[in-house]
Amino acid sequence: MHIDSKQGHPDMDYAEHVGTYKMFCGVVLWSTVVILATVAGMAFFLT
Secondary structure, eight states, X not given: OOOOTTSSOTTOOHHXXXXXXXXXXXXXXXXXXXXXXXXXXXXXXXX
């Protein structure tokens, strides 16, 4: 993702925003994987 910081406010730290967004996407991805693995394990072991 590329952000053109020339049009933005000079006080904004766009690199930090991009890093935070990437971290958020990673947390969402791994949370989804863990939840799906948990549900699959429950389906396998509890039935």
